[in-house]
Amino acid sequence: ERRAAIAAATDACRATMDAFAAAGLPCDVVTGAGTGTFEFEAASGVYTELQCGSYAFMDADYGRNLDHDGRPIAAFEQALFVWSTVMSVPARDRAVCDAGLKAIAFDSGPPLVAGRDGIEYAGPSDEHGTLRVAATNKPPRLGEKIRLIPGHCDPTVNLHDWYVGIRDGRVEAVWPIAARGAMT
Structure with a gap:
């Protein structure tokens, strides 16, 4: 197509x-x-x-694109994540994180949970997100940090004040997002 x-x-x-x-x-x-x-x-x-432009960050939507051989495009790596904290684990198959509509854009679908097979972002409210945990997977722990891959990077960036550059688990740089909240 x-x-x-x-x-x-x-x-x-x-x-x-x-x-x-x-x-x-x-x-x-x-x-x-x-x-x-x-x-x-x-x-x-x-x-x-x-x-x-988006190749610098990538997102879940671009991650679904296929190359000319029908395989996922592997030319670029995921570099943009929204860090979220697990705030509640009310059931073995469900958890709640602190990233909702005010933290992640949903125009291209929900975020993916990076590095956690069997955990899917099931739905947002303004401030929170519900995570669905497959029966074969261990639920995240209360207070655990999870990395979310936004469905669409551009409007997600617009929701935040800072880029925080992390390498090997350490903060290396913090850059302001000058156009934060600018919508046309």
């Missing part, structure tokens, strides 16, 4: 470039593309530069 859409777009772009060239207006720079389709745009030979 993505491949067909990009093929149509690059065909239209080529036709436009040809029309410009015929009028004596060559296109030296053709820019476009995105993280989810860069592979197809790059292969088209039309673009002189690609404008991918």
